[in-house]
């Protein structure tokens with residue numbers, strides 16, 4: 001009898017279990033259907049699961065059994081490379097502040113891009129609350145502009161502003177040169193010159209998963 005056979009089988013077994021990611025999980029919906037995969041993203045409403053062949057399935061959280069819903073609640077998606085440890089996760093995105101005294105808008109935007117993100121798109125009051133908390137009363141760039149058509153404000157993905165949080169009397173387009181939005185100390189928005197050196201001390205970067 002070959003004594004090395006049990007050892008060979010053990011190695012084979014260990015090899016087999018090690019290819020299965022530790023974060024993989026069997027998900028069960030209320031009607032008993034199951035799917036096996038690794039969670040990669042979530043919002044309040046849904047969780048996105050990557051299955052073995054790489055496909056992603058987004059499942060409404062309310063369709064899952066209670067144990068799975070609880071798991072999603074307490075779970076945070078993996079931070080992509082470059083996302084700092086103190087970043088905040090909200091509705092499918094990570095947000096983080098970078099401080100850089102008197103930073104111009106192009107420098108801030110280029111740094112965000114190099115890190116695989118973009119200056120934050122503040123499309124909802126909930127995101128406003130996230131970025132305002134991160135800013136902590138300092139003046140920071142976010143990701144909107146009316147550079148293409150004066151008065152037509154858009155986020156970096158081309159979506160027009162729906163939610164806005166302008167400070168009273170803004171945007172002013174002062175001297176015809178203000179095409180970029182930032183948070184004032186109050187958290188309200190102002191349009192400003194992209195090379196403005198006046199007290200802008202940072203920027204908020206967003207990574208959409």
Ligand SMILES: [Ca+2]
Nearest residue numbers: 146173178179
């Ligand atoms: Ca303008």
Ligand SMILES: [Ca+2]
Nearest residue numbers: 172173190191
């Ligand atoms: Ca202004």
